[in-house]
Amino acid sequence: MAEQETELTLSPEAAAAAAAQSEDAVVAKPAPGQEQQAAEDQPISRAEFDLLKAERDQLLDRLARLQAEFENARKRSERERITNRDYAVGNVVEKFLPVLDHFELALKSAGSVEQLRSGVELIIKQLEDVLRQLQVTAIPALGEEFDPRVHEAMGSVERADLPDQHVAEEIRRGYKLRERMLRPALVRVASNPKQKSE
Secondary structure, three states, X not given: OOOOOOOOOOOHHHHHHHHHHXXXXXXXXXXXXXXXXXXXXXXXXXXXXXXXXXHHHHHHHHHHHHHHHHHHHHHHHHHHHHHHHHXXXXXXXXXXXXXXHHHHHHHHOOOOHHHHHHHXXXXXXXXXXXXXXXXXXXXXXXXXXXXXXXXXXXXXXXOOOOOOOEEEEEEEOOEEEOOEEEEOEEEEEEEOHHHHHO
């Protein structure tokens, strides 16, 4: 790379323009396009050049440091997110472990069918308690008016004992976590011919 000169000189046109400006009391603005040419033609000393270069190097170093800090913060945030998710999942799984233990005991038992049935009912109650602790609630369905936001219709049944467009059968229970729906209830909807004809 060629060595730069210690001082840059003005072109003859720029020198003439500078002389004319010093003679006139009014300073005229350069025409568009000539502004850049005039800036390039002004002399810059080696000291000014070194100062600008040092400032540029400092800014590049600062930029590199900021990028590294940002990358470290992003990685730290990702690690914390994974740790928090694992902690939350661990807390939930811990609540379900006793339920799993009771299912295993029920499978090992040699009792009668009625004893097994009553044991499974107790396990279901225990499971419902765990879900309630986690603020998971069942979506009311049977006998309720059909609501497509929380119910998914799997067909209809003619029923004279229920109002039209009310849930006649619950095929699968739906659940929500606080106000967020986890899954809709699968239902069959009552079709009441008496109400339709009226």
